[in-house]
Amino acid sequence: MHLIGELDLTTCDLLVTALSQAARPDRDLVIDCTRLDFIDAAGIAGLVRAARMIGHGQLRLTNMHAALAEIIDLLDLPATVPNLRHDST
Structure with missing residues (x-):
């Protein structure tokens, strides 16, 4: 999975939806953040939820x-x- 742009309150629901489809219990999940420019508390919460x-x-x-x-x-x-x-990086 790749994150692009901003991960914030307005986009966090998109992340959670995508992760709920990609995440599998007890399997690793790699998220490439090369093009992630910004993250706020909601974005952090989304990543914690994914973990x-x-x-x-x-x-x-x-x-x-x-x-x-x-x-x-x-x-x-x-x-x-x-x-x-x-x-x-």
């Missing part, structure tokens, strides 16, 4: 811009959502 949907599978956010990865780290999401991982 919970896949249970023991890993939600991997790849190619995150450093500023977006910093938000994930500041919120300490990998500690509170153990199956969420990211890398930054």
Whole structure:
């Protein structure tokens, strides 16, 4: 899956709908964030929800811009959502 543009209150429902179709319990899900420019609290909540949907599978956010990865780290999401991982560019 690829995220493009902004993941915010106005687009989060689209993400949740797409993830509910793509996510499978206990299977990894990779989301390419190369073209993701912005994320707000609603977007973060959508990603957390996706991580919970896949249970023991890993939600991997790849190619995150450093500023977006910093938000994930500041919120300490990998500690509170153990199956969420990211890398930054």
